[in-house]
Amino acid sequence: MKKFDEPMCVDNSKDTFCQDEDIDIKGKISKLVFNQPFAVLSTQGHGQPYASIISFACSSDLKNIVFSTPFNTRKYGLLSESNKVALFIDNRSSVPPGLNNVSGVTITGKSKILNNSPEFEKCVDLLINKHPNLDLFAKSPSNALILVEVYRYFLVRRFQEVFEWNPHQK
């Protein structure tokens, strides 16, 4: 007998929950952070919030994000004052029109300057690999290489659906 009240294709008897592509949240986040070139960086300081667009790269374990900025920029000044940051990345420009096609991810974390750190070379290479045109920019002595240690990801999709994912969770 056909079940009038049942969905068309979902088979509840199978435990395919975690293999379900639709809720592969880590996969969706990876797609955004690896495919999108730009992010909006939110900073705070002097009693006010601030936002700027950055070119970024993300480590393969999704735990770190790197970007470069000249020392004399407002965002660098603010990062020196408070290292608590948020980033926002979305796919608006690369999907067909429609609210349900758009997804975005808010990333929270803390920043640190890598210029005198042994991690500098590895991280600058990560950034340049993704953005070869930033070679001179990122290696310029006038620039700071910033690493954001990611605390949590908040994936937003289909207008209002929100999932939280922690890259440090085992």
Add this chain to the structure above:
Amino acid sequence: MESSSKMIFSFENSNNPPDLNLVGSKTRNLFLASNKGFNIPRSFCITTEAYKQFIEHNDLFSIIDREIYKKPFEEMRWEEMWDASLRIRSAFLRSEIPLEIELEILKHIKEFGEDLKFSVRSSSPAEDSKKNSFAGIHESYTNVLGIDEILKSIKLVWASLWSDRAILYREELKLDSLKSTIAVLIQIMEKNPVSGLAFSKDPNGNENNLIIEVVGGYLSNLVDNIKVGEKWIIQRDNHFIIQHIQPEETKKLKRPLLKSNELEYIINQTKDIEDVFGFSADIEWTGTGEKFTVLQVRPITSIIDSNEERKWYLTLTPNFDRLKQLSNKVEKYLIPQLEIEGKRLALEKPQGMKKDILAVKIKERADIYFKWKKIYWDEFIPFAHGIRNFGTYYNDLVKPKNPYEFMELLKTDNLLASKRNKELISLSLLLKSDLELNSKIEYIINKKIKNKELLNALGEINEVEKFSKFVNKFKSLLNDHMDLMYENQSFKDHPELILINIWELSKKEPHIKEKLDLETVGKETSKNSQNKISKNIYMDKLYSAAGKSRLEEAIEVLRIGKLSWKLRDDDNILLGKLENQLLIFLNQGCEILISENRMESKEDLILEDWKTIYDGLLDNKKSIISIKKKRKEFNTRSEPDFKPRQLIGQPSSPGIVSGLAKIINSFEDFYKFKSGEILVCDAIQPQMTFLVSLASGIVERRGGMLVHSSIIAREMGIPSVNGISKATQLINDGDLVTVNGYLGLVVIGSPEFELERHS
């Protein structure tokens, strides 16, 4: 704005065949027929470009996107698809046709004759190809009179591109809905003594035959099943009449609808059209001889529908005449019969019956139950379409902002489930008002007394006169409302569950709506009158939109809608009684077989096993009985590596509430459900809606505005969100959940944002 010539295709001003993507195949084929010298009615086409402009002008794509693409297609249920389509249709109806297009349409209508009747037909580029037939998928309207009705019909044809059946059909054919578009063909309705269909090859039989179907008057008489037509099956090569099928009403005329020369002419025209188009043709026509006019030509496609479920679904939209017939049958015959049958079966008890008698009784009950189960699928479920039919009717006439406004007119306090829930609340109030009774019941519950022992314990309480009202009411509730089963468990065998439910209810502060309902028992309160007044507002809206000419029709559509609404839930409960009565006897049979060491356990028993138990009871050799192990659902659950914070579903009952989640997956979970918790469930069945009285909110995976939980939640004023994919897997027991029944959102966790704490 594009030039108006791109918006309208005029047959009379064009020499070259129009672009298929601009006018659709119906229009293009008609133009080709006209070009080859066949008569066609005066026609013009509103192109797909005009449809595009209409969508952009009213920003309708954002509504389509919101409704159709809000979750993966494979997780959308039929009913959710209908809900989505209703909202889109409502938005289309309320939208404006861009002025430039409207003026062009008016110009053509005036030129043809404003006082004429028109047909307004879909003409989609995707339909009627040699591969795919969209016959009956998109809407067409005939006998449309007056400019307002024509404009409304155009919008409805456009909206039909997003009807549930069109979306499902495109999905089946793997066509991209986002690229789909539609044109509208407007034709003068030519009045001739006869009209009909012609198939140059029999679509369902011998390819050497040709079929002609004829009806008196307009073709719509045949297509809309208003009249039964005459049918000729003709041998193609020599035009020999193999069969002439004449319905009773035309037999009385003593002569066929077509004379032999008229028939011969239509046969020749049909074959000519086939030659011209180069495919086996399905032709709609009107008039004979020189007046023979082609209304439509399309290729014959034999629709081999492999998806049984979809095929069945498409039968669930009976037309209004069929609904009327069903309403009489269901209301006056089937439901009373079903009720009587349930009561009759409940009178017999299986205890103490001899094995052979018990076996016969099991067979009798199985026959009755499965007979009614078939009636349920064949008659009751198609009758549920009455609600949808009323919804569409109301929205077409009233054009309300809220496409679900019509539900206000369907609400009733007479649902069996509402009556049961009121009884539960009334019992809980008795407990609340008497501390002594309260402590006695608490003692029974804490002692975990079950089944017959519980009834005995209540019998002792009953000896105290002031408690007898509670005990008698409780027993009546069990008999009248709880003669049901869930997962192989009869509620009658678990009176303790119902007592716990009442006990929990007594701890709950009545919801505002419940308070009002209880106040209104037996008296006319101001709130009661207020409800009536608000109902009257919608009634007035409906009747004034219908006007005098359609008043009678509106009253009838509403009557059927209300009946359909009530029976949508009641029929399940009444069928549940038969189900339970079969289960009670089967359980007794199993117990006998277990006591004879012929059966291990009845844990996996389902009603479909009745024959095994029946045979076992009659088997003198006393062989071992085994029933198949059934797979338990929900027995495994993987832990996700993420936390859901906010999920989207359907706002199925308005209101907002926060509470602790309780996942209900099994009969055992019913015992654990506490007052004020949020009921989280895969699918709330009618048998378990008694739990809803305890819930402060509902979250369900199964979606739809007309599913049982939506109906009950709306009736009881409890916020509810359904259509949440994987609800029982994403939400955990004890999670703080906020159910937003206004927006269809479920928020998991505290509303306060947890501040980031870096290690």
